[in-house]
Amino acid sequence: MKLRVTGAERLRRCVVVAAMLASALVLVGPGVASADDGCLPTVVIGVAGTDQGPAHPPPAGVGKNELVAQVGAEVAAAIAPIADKLGPLKVTPINYPATGVQWFGAVGAKLTYDISAYRISKDTGYSRAYQELKKQAAECRSAKFVLIGYSQGGHIMGDLAQSVFHGNGPVDRARIAAVVLIADPAYNGPTPRTTEAIYSQGKLTQDQDHWPIGGSLGQRAAFETTDPVVSICIYGDPVCDGKDLFGQDGKFKPLANQDMHGFYRGHPFEGSKDFATWAGTQVVKIIQPPPPTNPPAPAPAPAPAREPVTIAQTGPKTVTVTVVDAAGAGSRAVRCWNATDATHNWKSNFLGETQVDIPRNGTFTVTCPTAPKPGTFSLEFFNWRWSPAIQWR
Template sequence: MSTHQPGGDRKRAHPASDVQRLRRWAVSVAMFASCSTALAPGIASADSCLPTAVIGAAGTGQGPAWSPPNGVGKDELDAQVGPQVHAAITAIADRLGPLEVGAINYPATGLEPFDTGAVTARVAYDISAYRMSKDLGYSRAYEKLKKEAAECRSKKFVLVGYSQGGHIMGDLAQSVFHGNGPVDRSRIAAVVLIAEPAYNGPSPRTTEAIYSQGKLTQDQDHWSIGGSLGQRAAFETNDPVVSICVYGDPVCDGKDLFGQDGKPKAVTNKDMHFLYLGHPFEGVKDFATWAGVQAARIIQPTDPPGPAPAELPGKPSTPPAPAPPAREAVTIAQADAKTVTVTVADAAGAGPRAVRCWNATDATHNWKTNYLGEIQISIPRNGTFTVTCPTAPKPGTFSLEFFNWRWSPAIQWR
């Protein structure tokens, strides 16, 4: 396998056929946090109210903040969102037609779990440039989603991320699905997470691939694996999330130091992180494309349901479908100058977890003024517990971040 740079294959050329496809789709590529809009060559800006928009986040070492791959101009899609995200977007556009594509411009720097090992990666996380990079990417993605949703109220969104970008998009999706995001959950059409470091194997719609003798095959046993930087709370069955990982990828399969065969994992085997392109999977050109196909099927099923059959005379009406189960509840209340009382019900994020205090909501990460420190707590499935912030909050907006699970509702600190 050829040598790869962290976060992506820098030697991948941008095929002319891809550019032709993009022209047909009229895909606009908008750089967030930029003074201008960058468009792929020869592509006219798309209607701002197309039915579906994609927000893409490239992986570490990719995206607008980094030099483009060889042979790719900085205004082309590969350079904006990275080749793995681009492959998934291509599959979605093949099925849905015209899309808008917005790229998150964030540092995409920091910790490399496949260079440091899973244990070191977790210990170093809180003092790493990765944390600052990921949280800044989250803030920009949050604000972009909020802005675009307000500009066109009929538009739905697809969130796609690879590696660190997947970490960002997974966090943003969980904020939305738990009622703490900038839009209602109904406006998220699908989410695609590729090789993210908070991967949760048992979560619905996760798929692992086994790489052997130059081929990728789907694992039918579906082993329980987790990301190198923790394991996010599982998404629910009705959350439109597709998440993929290759066994042995030290980024998304870094929870344990030993593999299923009992042998130590090769944590420095960074090539495993780049197997999402270039290897056919389940009859599709590669694993990243396959993930995009699955997301497209969620958005637009192959066989849409037909009209309901007419009621027969004397036949009772069909009972309504049961209401979806209530989502876990989290409430917080100020107890004293530094302490918060937290009550949870059916908490999907139960267990040992890092909890951060913020003089902010999840929309605003200002580390110098809003971050109040972190403590480790074991969260019960149901019950009440307290969080004592390392630094006393200031009067105003306050919330708790339960790492890799969700944010609390905001309260006013007094």
């Protein structure tokens, strides 16, 4: 079955090679050949935003098998420069509901998140992306992965990246070559390699002031400087800049700036044709950095491990949690699970959610709404990380 890739003229051809949860596309451009195990060296997992992707009708004039229809226009734009410089690539779209909150309801979504269709959609997307990453990593042991998501897809990819980087994912962190988050609803402005843009007169310009902004559905814990994550947001976009109702310009963001969620394509930015394409060029720099002009300085001593979390059963429904240098300090939702990650069965393994105040350093207690069953148990700290698993007795 042949496919045509819209908006990526430099990609020479595109062929469907499999279809399960997602279709797998091969984008062939200049670059290295396939690895000894017969697999391509780079695999992109792309997750479209709300109302985009395989579960929805394609945009007008776009065939259902085109790349834009499978991963959304923003993710496709970010893929184009990666395929141009690093090809051949395998691209796997994730087929998930992609429903729930719209950009114009981002503020209200925070208040209804726990009972929203968005939560069900996002968690389904996470589980499917997790399983697809696990499956492809096992099939192609030499491949490295690039995770790209827009809007709700960015929320999913950010959560999956954090799972991997904290040792709770399906692959070792060394196999994640790069992550691109476009308009992440859990955007965290101070995170390394975040870039904000200001829209004016049809163009986007990079902002140098970097006043702190955050996503409409909470701020995820900051990634480390060693994490290969590129995260972008346009000031006023009520999805990734929705933590506060009013911007620095005094405008009520959900009403005055609501269209900005769609400005990641079609507006030039920093020499690229748009913001999403620019994000893809940053991936190339991460994966293939330019050679140093001077001899490299001695490598610094490795930083001490951060965010260690330990848990211990202390009662039929209570858990004592100890944290050290917790980047996720503050008031957070905590979920109890008879499982180790979000690939479990919700009906049988989800034990409910509670709110706790997490100190930077210290010990606190979590009381699960439902008593855990004997066996595997772990805690999910929303938009931060998972605890190590323990055996509940």
